[in-house]
Amino acid sequence: MIVVVASGKGGTGKTTVAASLARIWDGPVQAVDLDVEEPDLHLFLKPDLTGRETAVMPVPKVDESKCTACGACAELCQFKAISVLAGHLLVFPDMCHGCGGCLAVCPEGALTETGRELGEILSGTAGGVDFLMGRLRIGEAMSPPLMHEVYKRLNRKKDVVIDAPPGTSCPAMTAVSGADVILLVSEPTPFGYHDLKLAREAFQPLGKPMGLVINRAGLGDRSLYDYCRATNLPILLEIPFDRKVAEAYSHGLVISEARPEYADLFRRLCEQLRGLAAPVREAANA
Amino acid sequence: MLEITVISGKGGTGKTSLTGAFAQLAANHVICDLDVDAPDLHLLLDPAHERVEKFISGHEPLIDLEKCTDCGECERLCRYGAVKRNADGPFIDVIACESCKVCVHFCPAGAIEWNRRQCGEWYISRTRFGPMVHAQLFPGQENSGLLVTLLRNEARQLAEARGLDLILSDGSPGIGCPVISSLAGTDLAVIVTEPTPSGIHDMERVADLCAHFRVAAAVLVNKWDLNVEQTRAIETICQNKGLALVGRLPYDPVFTEAMVQRQVVTEYGRSPLAEEVRSTWARIMDIARLKQQAA
């Protein structure tokens, strides 16, 4: 089962929920940080990182002896990664989206693939929990290619808890695309409620079961609760607003460590997630 | 004209609430919400739209089933898994699609259209604190920074037209394309952080981004008294990187209470927090003016 922990807005407690879940999980589990721009799951799970790879994206390379500067590649490329100027072929690897179009269209077979560095993929273990994360190279503008590389390295023999990037644009959508169940995290303030609605609407077309964790319950107002009732979004867990939890978080502790009574709540969350994901997975296996 | 952009590597540090308060404290300014993916500033500022425009960027493919022979070539070539099937036949999942045009180009039946794509909407509005330029990107769209750039250009034009001399922007979170577009050419980036492991870690990444693109940056620590040790660590980092520390705001529920009432903390009665926000803003303006004079 793949659980993706997401939120419309950053700072709702998504990472701390993902970390707590991974800690108490009832069985073999892999914790994955797909927030490759700002990964922070490792700050809470504190894994022993033993594996490191550089992730690359295929970008074109030209064999000058075969190139006739016909310009077919430049004409097709939507990203200006390959350009023909006054008979010279120029490649701009940073612009490339790895679509393979230029390679396919070249009549002379003058293009082959080489790699552009996206960032790194780190792996290890954190007390019995497998750990995997991606970290985007500074100056690299695209997250999804690195995220896809991390997705390829998921251990599908285990359950997977994924910490997604916040928001609803490209990177967040890429993260939730592989989920069996999406666990949304929000807070009952106007910003939290507004962004949760955005996230729910954005993810709806994917047709995946969704549940909600309300963090900092007790702050804010009832709008989020009313919305959940009105739209049948199950509230699976409420974590009360608690300065002690905030302080513990500032020391890098996960919630289940800050307040041991929460460990049981998270175990229940784990069961409920299995329940939500079950019909989908049965259908997929049928 | 001065441009100040408030950013944070990590979400939830209070960036938007603080930008809202600065919008109240500033004078002669245009407010700009560059967080086009998940804009929130409008929840505090309650903008009244004066202008609504479509944001059209790029193209997207569309399979014309009348011409399609179901040969499967598009599915075979697509590297993003964007060609899917339903009861009617193949279709393009526009959320997965990267708009590379490979399917359009190689379709033997010429059955795939290439249409302009509306990615979102943008607005020019008025608020109780001044004019505001903002937008909403539709879900799953590539947040390429083009909409951010458009908003900044509109803000500049508006400021020039109305004789205003400051653009105050709520920047995009993270370190990717939209943040880069938020920062390029800005006079001062104010990085909002919090004394937590994620807060520090992400602040360093965004400070490095500012350095990489040669943008002057200053740091503001929110909820500083949650963890005095971590706050000291942030101060040390600022010293080492030559970043000015413009404020330390205490952890105070009034911050959220104001938001629930749709107010900014500096208009929500008097509080030690509000006073500290005022002093912080004064420091920010001093630094920004100095940078501008030096340039």
Added chain:
Amino acid sequence: MSKIAVSSQGPGLNDQVDPRFGRAAYFVIVDPETMTSEVVDNSAAKTMSGGAGIQAAETVVKAGAKVVLSGFIGPKAFQALRTVGVTMGQDVDGMTVREAVELFKAGKVSIAEQATKPGHWA
């Protein structure tokens, strides 16, 4: 003397130089000997989410320019133009297209050895 492309905010010799190369509104292509000009629209580049500099470089090269005058030229446009041997004059803004060309003819424009600014998406 070869044709000069100047990034411009308007279509004519008396319009202001556009300080950005990649996202300039127009390019005014000037024959420096006769001081006649034609205008090339840069809208193809302006609306691109990325790669505007490269597109602009293609546009000016196709128009036959061997010299480019602009405020600042980003690293990709710079790389593109240098590869095909186009001379680049930078920091030429705050003046009209005509004034920029006259300055170049008088040998007073700084010729770029490297890109003015790091690339960005603005």
